Amino acid sequence: MAHLLGAEGIRLEYPTRVVFENVTVGLSEGDRIGVVGRNGDGKSTLLRILAGRQEPDAGRVTRRRGVTLGMLDQADELPDDQTVLDAVVGGRAEHEWAGDARIRDVIAGLVQEIPWDAQLRDLSGGQRRRIALAALLTRDWDLVFLDEPTNHLDVEGVAWLAEHLKRRWPAGSGGLVVVTHDRWFLDEVSTDTWEVHDRIIEPFEGGYAAYVLQRVERDRMAAASEAKRQNLMRKELAWLRRGPPARTSKPKFRIDAANQLIEDEPPVRDSVGLSRLAVSRLGRDVVDVLGAGVEFDGRTVLRDIEWRIAPGERTGILGVNGAGKSTLLGLIAGTVQPTSGRVKRGKTVKIAILDQRLTELDPILDDRVREVLARQRSSYVAGGKELTPSQLLERLGFSSAQLSTPIKDLSGGQKRRLQLLLILLTEPNVLILDEPTNDLDTDMLAAIEDLLDSWPGTLIVVSHDRYLMERVTDQQYAILDGTLRHLPGGVEEYLRLRRERDAANAVSAKVTDAPAAGLSGSERRAAEKELASIDRRMQRVSGELAAFGDRFAAHDQSDYEGLARLQEEQRRLQAELDELEGRWLEVGEALE
Known part of the structure; x- marks a missing residue:
């Protein structure tokens, strides 16, 4: 491999x-390097030193003659x-950039909806970042x-960026170094990992999943003081191995070694036990959204x-910005009122929201962390263990010295963790997390x-953090064209639906601009055959759905796990029926 850049004996x-x-x-x-480490340990500083934007106190950085380097800074x-x-294509002539497939792909993936003639001063921070x-x-x-x-990309944008970076250079050429807390993205784009910690940079082979495995191996041999960190990463490894199948197919993820390390590790969540606790705290009624709609200024949102939200349900919501x-x-929390339909909440429901703002900390910014905790309840039960607020704060990465810190002097990530603790x-x-990953490193x-x-x-x-979504929720829904749709296939299904929708819209636009034309004889016969096939499948699925009432009634009501499986099967069949009905309408319209 030809050398591109190196740093030797760096001290800062x-x-x-x-x-x-x-x-x-x-x-x-x-090389495709992912950089991980705790906030404040020097990840961004490392990038600036390697890029020549910051000088080290000792050591040197060398770059092969003629090598070009581009960097996306956080500033x-x-x-x-x-x-x-001007910002996106510079002074290049229109025929030059419009004729370049890669440039068109970048524009479509990141900035398609932003007006070309808009001045940057008039745009939001997220738009400027993109x-x-x-x-x-x-x-x-x-x-x-990078x-x-x-930051500021939705799930689709993150998936697009990962695919772009994987195709950007031919195999064995170019170089990428990325600092990110997005663990799914790390696994997709990086073939090696650097962990920044304790004044050093420790290399690991493979992406995030392989890094977790090697770190568990390292921590297993570490001193007793590392026990807490070791146990947490073992749990992370157990989820990676038992979670989405794509994570277990990484060629450098040593499956046998991973299985040996987690053979005695229980599942990350005791779903049955949590469901029972949730029912005891909430009763059977949580929040029922019944045929609800919302309009703003004549526009249907x-x-x-x-949606009948169940006790203990763990749900992720996907959708593009503005969906x-x-x-x-807001409908669930009661801060937004429906303009049609209604929302019914259980009598014992107590909803809390961790949102993107930190406004609830504003009245206590001058207080010290210790003073705020003293005003809270004296204990909190987590995993069957009773913890004091100070112990809970330590579990969230605060040191005892930081208890004396005024809240206004905490970092963004520390404020975020304190906000969650107080909630x-x-x-x-009922806990609602709205973009909870801001300012947090992978360990936190x-x-x-x-x-x-x-x-x-x-x-x-x-x-937009796909890893977190898959890790803490058991099911996902998407908002598509103002409606809520269950995703039995999770995030992958959502991305597929979005691609199909975009493709259909593109075809529709071409058809609208083209002269009307009927189906040929062979096309009509194929469409009629497909319509008959859809009819048969709809009848079969409808019959299976109709039988669920009896299946639920006959099932042991104390078997929460079995009931959950039945409910998931019912949702999967309903989603299949919805797709079949949509396709039936499309084919039927084509035959008219």
């Missing part, structure tokens, strides 16, 4: 601490008076450094939403997921 010290001590790393053609460096067009990423990716680089590139996810959460101490039985995300595993209530999550 700030007045209060040493960040790096004698660090040596190298990048060669074909917004775009000029306010620039237009979107424009900065597009501006980087429309140019040719031998090395690309610092938190998935949601329509005919039918109505926040409106749906949990109020003992809600694992710690929060571990805490949520023992939380006995109904959980609803909206997040």
